[in-house]
Amino acid sequence: MTLLTFRFAPSPNGELHLGHAYSALLNQQMAARAGGRLLLRIEDIDITRCTPEFEAGIVRDLKWLGLDWEEPVRRQSEHFDEYKAVLDRLIAEELVYPAFMSRGEIRAFIAETERRGRGWPRDPDGVPLYPPLDKALPMKERKRRIAENMPFAWRLDMKAAIASAPAALSWLEFTDETITTTRIVEATPQDWGDVIVARRDIPTSYHLAVVVDDALQGVSHVVRGQDLHSATGVQRLLQELLRFTPPRYFHHRLILGPDGRKLSKSLKDTGLAALRQAGLSPHDVRRLVGL
Known part of the structure; x- marks a missing residue:
């Protein structure tokens, strides 16, 4: 057992x-x-x-x-090599792309868009979603920028990732601390846009590392704060893309x-x-x- x-x-x-x-x-x-x-x-x-x-x-x-x-x-x-191996899988499957825009460039792009009267979507934390410009860059231009050591982060191509997910995205949530009653929660990772999954100098992010760790450690039950409830959707998507068995979740009240x-x-x-x-x-x- x-x-x-x-x-x-x-x-x-x-x-x-x-x-x-x-x-x-x-x-x-x-x-x-x-x-x-x-x-x-x-x-x-x-x-x-x-x-x-x-x-x-x-x-x-x-x-x-x-x-x-x-x-x-x-x-x-101590486990960056393990995260890099998983990141390389996502790169090979073309589910991530290098994103070069600085914070200042992102702010300027969004400010100009909103100046023209068009609202810009925000994630559940209120942060503006990443603009789509880098996703449209030709492969040759991406390689040139990387070769010239331009700063970048690897971002998940959310639309491609959801299309590639082999199963419907949801998670099993316990409704109280006795872990006897559960409900199914629909995952909506698209609410977060093209999230960062790794940095150039650190081959992972919170989302990627926690998914890999839970899988490698055989974690069956994730008990954490309600402030991470929405982020579970992104992690469920990564679990499906990487063919990891998802844990069950309980998001407790905050102090x-x-x-x-x-x-x-x-x-x-x-x-x-x-x-x-x-x-x-x-x-x-x-x-x-x-x-």
């Missing part, structure tokens, strides 16, 4: 806060109820912002909370700050280390997050 496999996958680019604590503890709780495994994955593909110091802090915080996980811990920065917004490392919301130093106990943290 195959054990159900859960994972907690933080990025070491800041300190864990109460939102992370809730997600980690919920993964632990659901894995224990199911008699399954809990994995820890360090999502550190952003090698400029992720540091060993933050990773060490994550481990300290999780152990303080009482979490335990299977070894070894998977660090994404909000006093002002009603989602807690954020980038906004320096109070970390678990500071709460610990202030005298709070792991039991206090569980109470604060509703567990």
Whole structure:
């Protein structure tokens, strides 16, 4: 019998806060109820912002909370060769293309389009979709720009990718923490436009790495925040293109700050280390997050 496999996958680019604590503890709780495994994955593909110091802090915080996980811990920065092999498959199947427009060029293109009275579509996060200019470049011009070391990112040709998907795009979502009741959610990856799947210098992106990792680690249940619900559509598309067995999903409620917004490392919301130093106990943290 195959054990159900859960994972907690933080990025070491800041300190864990109460939102992370809730997600980690919920993964632990659901894995224990199911008699399954809990994995820890360090999502550190952003090698400029992720540091060993933050990773060490994550481990300290999780152990303080009482979490335990299977070894070894998977660090994404140690597996770029695996991501590149998958990226090469997408390149060979002509499902991705090199995108050369800078952020300034994108803003200028969209501003000019909107100045003419034509609205420009946004993704679920409110970010403008990538313009279609690079997708129309002849292969000779693409190769010339790459040979001249022009900066670029590999973007998924969303229209071609959806047309190539071998199955209808949806995912199985659990509706509560008991993982007994489910519903089918229609995936709409087209809402995100031609998303980035890799950089020139880093052969992956969040979407690509998480899909590869979940498949290689045999993750059966993805338990994460509601803020990633819409992004699941992109990951389901990649899973179909790469013939990966998809996990089941549970997108939990978010822990909000006093002002009603989602807690954020980038906004320096109070970390678990500071709460610990202030005298709070792991039991206090569980109470604060509703567990």
